[in-house]
Amino acid sequence: MVTASRVQLTVLRGRDDECRALRSLLDGVTDGGGALLLQGEPGSGRTALVGYAHRYAQNCTVLAGTGLAEEAALPYAGLQRLLDPVLDRMTALPDEQRRLLRRVLAGEGCPADRRLTLSMAVLGLLAAVARERPLLATMDDVDRGDPQTAQVLAFVARRLRHLPVAVLLTADVTTTVDGIPAHRLRPLDLRDSMAVLTDRLSEPPTAPVATTLAMVGGGNPQALVDLADVLTPGQCRGEEQLPDAPPVDGALGRAYRARLDRLPPETRRVLLLAALDEGGEPGTLIRATGTEVEALAPAEVAGLVRVESQGVTFPQPLVRALIASSATLAERRTAHRLLAGVLVADGQRLRRAMHLAAAAAGVDPALADELEEAAVGGADGWATASAALRWAADLSDEPTRTAARLLTAAQYAWAGGQPDVARLLLARLRLVCRDPGVRGRADLLLGELELRCGTAARASARLLAATAKVAGTDRALALSGLARAGEAVCFAGDQYRYAEVGRRASALRRPDDPPAMELMSSLVTGVAATLRGDHERGGPALRRAVVLGGRLTGPAATPTALSCAAAAGLVVAVDGAAHRLADRAATVARDRGELSMLSRALELRAVAEYWLGRHEAAAETSRDGLRVARATGQVNCANVHLGMLAVLAAVRADRDATLGRIREMGEAPTAGSRPHALAGWALAVLDLVDGRHAEAADRLASLARLGTGRGQVLVQVMATPYLVEAAAHLPCRPTATAALAVFDRWASSTASPLRRALSARSHALLAPRGGPEAEQEFQRALRLHPTDAGTFERARTELLFGQELRRSRRPRDARTHLHQAREMFTLLGVGRWAEQATTELRAAGESVGPPDLPAARLLTGQQLKIAELVAEGATNREIAARMFLSTRTVDHHLRNVFHRLGIRSRTELVRAFATERQVGLASDR
The missing domain is CATH 1.10.10.10 (Winged helix-like DNA-binding domain superfamily/Winged helix DNA-binding domain)
Structure with missing residues (x-):
């Protein structure tokens, strides 16, 4: 027995809900006790939470026990260990209960008709101990120990309402206890998984490495700890291949191996086959083993697998990897040969070839050819196809074939969202290949990886160099690389370098180019012209790219091509078309499993939704894009989505959400990059909401240096209406005037009523206060605002116009616009802006109550x-x-x-x- 006092509590990543439930249980124990059952897989943190409860228990007596498999056949063994520290308190029990409890704990057993008496004796003993101070009794792994102890503790846990006693039990997910609240421990999400790794490692891993390890760990805290413990410095930096499963000799591996050792030999044999067979069809296992699938029944009872008519599944993906890695090499090869033998008649060409490759012991050119042919196009999934081509490269006997297969394997790995795998494959390729064409294609892929997951400035240089290597043999690939280079230039804030990208694209252009190639060259040409202010040339080229994107069908309608068309649509302000193209790009990427392009497509869709005034839809799209980016190690894409979410939260005047999203970026975004600019925009909007106009104007003016091509020109153009609004309160505003001139040239070159409305509103704000020019520009802005989009911006214009009229001593006219603004803001759910409209209405002489809307x-x-x-x-x-x-x-x-x-x-x-x-x-x- 120990007495616990409150101390500094260890951080338990991803277990806030569970810790809150434990605190609630213990904080109220003096007013009446209760019980809680924590259910979780091995390694999910049940024991850590028991330790948390022990540390948190203030002024409590703590009785702690653990269910032991070695004592599962000894009735009441767990109860004896739990109660041993307080057996001297048995004198408080009635004689009959005391004698029975003493005999039971001495190992003499308990007759069936005396179990109620025994359970009441245990309850009475705990109540006697709790008279001095509240009591916490915990039994970790209650399901592993003797069932008699579990039954008595369940009885006691259901009868604590009037006693200062709390009971905490933990068990596997398959265990339930009637009448006791249960809380199942879920896998950690990606962010918490990465935090566990960072906490454990002395050298912080790179973001892609942390993301990959988090995925391997499957959200299991112990798996993550075990992975961190065996990580080499080279793996931590992403220079060596990462483990694809937790170590067999780690704590989690030992826990599962103990479970496997308790299974019959036949069950373990079939279980290994099921772990190695990704298809999971019961028929395959039956033919491979010659036994019925019922042989897996003991494993199913142990919670390792789930056997259903349609297949055998592993509830925890980690279990599959641990079962496979626990077997010997000879056992695995035998199992792979068995599975390959029964897949001949199933038409599972790629699966069969991969099983044969796993069983192979040396070079096999014929099998390598078979793997390559079966993997083409990634029909069985890009990750599977990549793994098959890796096998093919290993089995090849010609360096040129090895290099080509490694390159395709890397491309497939990247398409499937595995950047680290792709990088390692490209590193292997450079060791075996000297062909300039192959190395040029490899460098293009490395540049794209750098753009999405690394340093954009390095990406643009690598992409430009790689396009020069492939331009003579593959113009389509070179144009695609130039589009990526242009994207990298804009991401890094080096728009002045886009002119070079445009010149190279023009040199590659041919009048008879197919639509997809013409789309790429039109995009690059149009953006280059737009960035130098030549909208007369840029607009038509960009609109041509949008038209071509809408016409793409079949294999030509790739996520890359559709995303380029969507980007063109955003630059030329055709928001509806841009949204349709980005949405189509996202759909195609999902359908084809091309996760590498999905986050970018969602980024473009979110920007289109912002301009269309669909702020909630934009936020949901960005959250989706953020999940995909994090899951695929695309840190740059993730930070763009975080920046967009920060802007959307700031526009709604949600300070906590805005700052939270910016904190999530950490220190990764470099100054001048797009995420950095989006964060600055968001902070400036908060400044504007709080009336810090000079600070807001300074932030927004710093997003780009006009006339130099440095900084985030496109982001500053988007944010110009906020810059003008902030500057309107300042005596000197040349930066805002210059930015508005850039915005005007762009807006007037588009057919967007919203852009023109924002231009008119901005001119009204900079016009002399109370003069006819301001009123005329506000009226023009309201006429231009579309009725089917941009409702928020229209409401902002109504509010600003109302403020102008009130301050010009025209309160009656002001109230009409302020009422419109207030109602629209209320319907949109942006309470801070509705409050501003309400304040203005009161200042205009109107008594205003809460909105009378259902x-x-x-x-x-x-x-x-x-x-x-x-x-x-x-x-x-x-x-x-x-x-x-x-x-x-x-x-x-x-x-x-x-x-x-x-x-x-x-x-x-x-x-x-x-x-x-x-x-x-x-x-x-």
């Missing part, structure tokens, strides 16, 4: 459903389960509900819906 008008359909469930008393977790959402998504929507309804708590929400129902009933009567 929830059905204020909320989206999904928000309304969540609000209704909250009003019915459902928790966020229950709502997430019923609506098939994550709890984070429910939290996000609920915050928006609070904003839109002008309330601060769930209690107020329940009250608001009750009031609305009463009003509805009254109106019905």
